[in-house]
Amino acid sequence: MKETQVRSRWYRLLAVMLGLVLVAAACGGDDDDTASGDDGGSDDSGQETTTTTEEPEGTPVKGGELVFATESDVATIDAGKAAQPSDKVISLGIFDTLTTYVDGEIVPYLAESLEGSEDLTTWTMTLREGVTFHDGTPLNADAVVKHFQRMVDPAYACPCAGSVEIIGSMDTPDGPEGLTVVFTLTGPSVSFPDLLAGSSGYIESPTAVAQLGDQFAQRPVGTGPFKLTEFTPGERVVLEAYEGYWQTDENGIQLPYLDKLTVVPIPDSGQRVAALRTGDIDIFQTADSATVATAEEQGFAAQKISGSSSTIILLNNDKPPFDDVKARQALAYAINKDVINERVYDGVRVPSYSGFALDSPYYNPDAGTPQYDPEKAEELVEELGGLDFTLVCIPTPEADGILQLVKQMGEQVGMNITLETQEQGAYVNRIFSKSGDYEAACFRSSHFIEPDAIRPGLTTDDPGNLVFYSNDEVDQLLEEARQTADVEERKEKYFRVQEITGEEVPLITSLYDLFGNVYNPDKVGPPPPGEPNSLGAIKPGFLYAAGG
Amino acid sequence: MQIVRTVLQRLAKLVVVVLIVSFLTFLLTKLLPGDLTTTLLGPEASNPAAVAALEAELGLDKPLLTQYWDYISGVVTEGDLGTAYASNNFPVWELLKQRLPATIQLMIMAQVISLAISVPLAMFSAYRANSLADRSITAGAFGLISVPAFAMAVFLVYVFSLQLDLLPALGYKRITGPDGLGANLRSVALPVTVLVAGLTAVYTRLLRSDLIATLQEDFILMARSKGLPTWHILLRHALRPSSFSLLTVFGINFGSLIGGSVILEYFFSIPGVGLLAVESIGKRDYLAVQGVVLLIAVAFVVVNFLVDTLYAVLDPRVRRAGAR
Numbered sequence: 001m002k003e004t005q006v007r008s009r010w011y012r013l014l015a016v017m018l019g020l021v022l023v024a025a026a027c028g029g030d031d032d033d034t035a036s037g038d039d040g041g042s043d044d045s046g047q048e049t050t051t052t053t054e055e056p057e058g059t060p061v062k063g064g065e066l067v068f069a070t071e072s073d074v075a076t077i078d079a080g081k082a083a084q085p086s087d088k089v090i091s092l093g094i095f096d097t098l099t100t101y102v103d104g105e106i107v108p109y110l111a112e113s114l115e116g117s118e119d120l121t122t123w124t125m126t127l128r129e130g131v132t133f134h135d136g137t138p139l140n141a142d143a144v145v146k147h148f149q150r151m152v153d154p155a156y157a158c159p160c161a162g163s164v165e166i167i168g169s170m171d172t173p174d175g176p177e178g179l180t181v182v183f184t185l186t187g188p189s190v191s192f193p194d195l196l197a198g199s200s201g202y203i204e205s206p207t208a209v210a211q212l213g214d215q216f217a218q219r220p221v222g223t224g225p226f227k228l229t230e231f232t233p234g235e236r237v238v239l240e241a242y243e244g245y246w247q248t249d250e251n252g253i254q255l256p257y258l259d260k261l262t263v264v265p266i267p268d269s270g271q272r273v274a275a276l277r278t279g280d281i282d283i284f285q286t287a288d289s290a291t292v293a294t295a296e297e298q299g300f301a302a303q304k305i306s307g308s309s310s311t312i313i314l315l316n317n318d319k320p321p322f323d324d325v326k327a328r329q330a331l332a333y334a335i336n337k338d339v340i341n342e343r344v345y346d347g348v349r350v351p352s353y354s355g356f357a358l359d360s361p362y363y364n365p366d367a368g369t370p371q372y373d374p375e376k377a378e379e380l381v382e383e384l385g386g387l388d389f390t391l392v393c394i395p396t397p398e399a400d401g402i403l404q405l406v407k408q409m410g411e412q413v414g415m416n417i418t419l420e421t422q423e424q425g426a427y428v429n430r431i432f433s434k435s436g437d438y439e440a441a442c443f444r445s446s447h448f449i450e451p452d453a454i455r456p457g458l459t460t461d462d463p464g465n466l467v468f469y470s471n472d473e474v475d476q477l478l479e480e481a482r483q484t485a486d487v488e489e490r491k492e493k494y495f496r497v498q499e500i501t502g503e504e505v506p507l508i509t510s511l512y513d514l515f516g517n518v519y520n521p522d523k524v525g526p527p528p529p530g531e532p533n534s535l536g537a538i539k540p541g542f543l544y545a546a547g548g
Numbered sequence: 549m550q551i552v553r554t555v556l557q558r559l560a561k562l563v564v565v566v567l568i569v570s571f572l573t574f575l576l577t578k579l580l581p582g583d584l585t586t587t588l589l590g591p592e593a594s595n596p597a598a599v600a601a602l603e604a605e606l607g608l609d610k611p612l613l614t615q616y617w618d619y620i621s622g623v624v625t626e627g628d629l630g631t632a633y634a635s636n637n638f639p640v641w642e643l644l645k646q647r648l649p650a651t652i653q654l655m656i657m658a659q660v661i662s663l664a665i666s667v668p669l670a671m672f673s674a675y676r677a678n679s680l681a682d683r684s685i686t687a688g689a690f691g692l693i694s695v696p697a698f699a700m701a702v703f704l705v706y707v708f709s710l711q712l713d714l715l716p717a718l719g720y721k722r723i724t725g726p727d728g729l730g731a732n733l734r735s736v737a738l739p740v741t742v743l744v745a746g747l748t749a750v751y752t753r754l755l756r757s758d759l760i761a762t763l764q765e766d767f768i769l770m771a772r773s774k775g776l777p778t779w780h781i782l783l784r785h786a787l788r789p790s791s792f793s794l795l796t797v798f799g800i801n802f803g804s805l806i807g808g809s810v811i812l813e814y815f816f817s818i819p820g821v822g823l824l825a826v827e828s829i830g831k832r833d834y835l836a837v838q839g840v841v842l843l844i845a846v847a848f849v850v851v852n853f854l855v856d857t858l859y860a861v862l863d864p865r866v867r868r869a870g871a872r
């Protein structure tokens with residue numbers, strides 16, 4: 001089993017974490033929201049734990065233009081690289097993924113079908129017929145092959161390269177202009193279809209790539225419902241409906257519903273709500289729960305998506321003090337997640353004790369992950385003879401709130417915690433470069449429907465293992481779990497993994513993140529469900545203007 | 549001949565200053581922990597092969613001096629400011645071109661309006677020094693200087709956008725855009741107001757103190773005894789010799805405003821140079837940072853060159869000193 005396979009989804013996961021770190025940094029700076037407190041989480045929003053919301057109600061109407069605000073400017077919308085939710089809203093309009101999730105099940109999307117061999121090493125994909133890119137190039141096997149070659153090209157420098165390298169070779173039995181591609185993986189993997197549901201699965205026009213080269217990133221061309229007609233960084237992105245789009249909804253209406261979607265970045269969260277009120281925008285996307293609450297009070301509607309990621313504390317398992325399991329357990333017992341939820345998030349979020357979302361079939365509720373128990377924590381600290389460490393994070397108001405609370409809770413049980421903040425660019429480098437230069441650090445982790453996503457983060461010596469955790473039994477279980485398609489078998493293994501990590505606490509999860517798409521219900525129809533592999537970003541092709 | 553020599557000397561100094569600033573910035577950004585490859589590769593950054601390949605591709609594996617030399621020779625000979633790799637490979641000059649209009653518009657409008665308000669206000673204030681009117685103006689100026697820009701911004705948005713619905717809360721509409729000049733002016737009204745508040749307060753106070761000092765001079769007494777009207781004395785005789793501090797600060801402010809006001813750009817979602825600089829630093833997008841710094845350095849140096857020249861024009865003492 002080669003090292004490369006082991007890198008599979010964690011890279012996407014970490015790319016997404018990076019995106020979230022950037023988002024968190026970008027939306028920091030608005031004390032008014034967290035400090036104002038408003039009235040606490042009186043709504044039931046905190047109990048939503050699904051990774052998607054219910055089906056949109058109402059009847060979609062064709063036509064109309066909307067303005068969508070994101071929290072930060074476009075980082076990149078190119079295939080394989082688009083990682084932040086702000087980028088996904090745009091890239092999911094320009095591109096289609098080869099597969100997608102519907103009601104928690106993975107199904108082919110741009111592909112017509114995707115079949116795996118018994119041993120899960122060979123996958124045969126048939127593409128839809130008659131699909132064209134925005135520039136008229138037909139979608140065929142050649143485009144798909146060229147896409148994956150580009151993803152692993154070192155000159156393209158894709159963060160996805162590590163996971164895409166699982167493709168050993170590709171074959172086109174009907175020739176490059178045919179619609180069939182056969183993938184031979186470097187090893188068995190049941191999660192291959194899941195890889196194709198994220199930005200690694202965006203198929204871009206090979207003609208455009210050949211013509212534009214490096215500049216393709218500024219004018220990406222895909223098969224998606226919208227063509228990119230304007231991209232002015234820092235100002236706006238304009239998407240216009242692509243008349244030749246292949247998909248129609250169940251009532252026969254050709255997608256997208258909208259004629260035009262303008263995406264603008266609004267970094268300040270207070271201004272986002274103000275812009276909604278003045279009508280400068282129609283809908284915005286946010287990771288800030290307080291903003292969602294404020295907007296709802298002002299009469300706007302909010303689609304809440306929880307469980308797609310959570311904030312976590314990384315612990316360096318490789319050096320003191322957290323190389324000792326007792327130290328890790330002590331910190332886990334000392335943290336009161338409900339209090340953090342109340343104080344920092346107005347009670348709107350849900351505490352997390354697992355790397356899986358609560359509604360995942362692989363979530364083990366009896367894993368034995370430490371719950372708040374200050375006495376036990378104190379005991380362990382005594383046994384250790386004291387526990388001193390530094391906890392580092394990026395300087396956002398949200399992180400500050402959490403850090404201060406953790407420090408207090410630690411001190412209550414006899415720990416001595418030094419807080420450190422570091423600017424995001426350097427911080428990300430420190431963690432991703434795996435220099436091991438930290439003791440405890442805050443981060444974010446995503447929860448994908450595909451359970452294999454947790455593997456790189458826990459496997460010994462995997463580049464995606466940011467906590468330097470090493471347990472042979474876990475390594476073996478995770479590897480076995482991805483080589484079988486049998487759900488019961490996989491469940492058994494993932495349950496056992498959670499038991500072990502519940503005991504050994506390689507890292508501490510705190511709260512599930514809550515994302516919101518807040519909109520004016522007079523202008524915007526209920527948005528489509530959030531995409532599980534895109535941090536809850538929605539497919540803009542399904543967004544529609546409210547009728548009348 | 550003398551003038552040509554002076555100008556050439558000044559020009560040479562300008563170029564040296566710009567080069568030094570550019571080189572120092574280059575070194576400083578390279579010294580920051582973290583680098584462009586991590587921004588681009590994300591988690592893949594722990595893969596040394598990928599990092600090495602990317603560094604070779606972007607020329608980041610060459611020695612620092614070589615990198616800088618390649619950069620500056622490209623700028624000087626071809627006007628090539630490089631590519632912003634962390635901003636979707638946009639050429640740096642194109643990013644600057646996109647961001648400059650907003651920043652320049654804010655800068656020029658704020659400076660001109662501030663001057664238009666502060667000069668008459670200061671003249672009035674100095675003329676009626678220590679009266680109730682003057683003291684109110686001074687207190688008002690202090691007040692405005694003390695209010696932080698973002699607080700004023702929030703307040704203005706609350707009043708004018710949310711309550712009165714007169715102006716947009718954010719965004720920048722270009723003059724060349726579909727909605728034309730009207731939409732453009734409305735979109736910059738609030739940020740310009742915030743800038744004007746701060747600048748006017750400072751300019752008023754500066755000019756006022758200098759005017760008060762000048763008004764004590766003998767030649768003013770002489771002009772009064774000749775029976776000249778007050779406004780004539782203020783405008784024609786007192787203003788010129790009192791304007792040097794104001795002129796100096798005015799010039800310096802052009803330099804700082806061209807760097808953009810990051811807080812206002814962030815709050816009002818204005819695509820200006822300031823936010824570009826901050827974001828590029830965060831992403832370690834070296835060439836974009838270099839480009840912005842070069843822009844600011846050149847602007848600063850040119851404006852101050854003009855200010856120096858203006859001194860010579862306005863102040864005969866400087867002219868005479870130069871001629872010796």
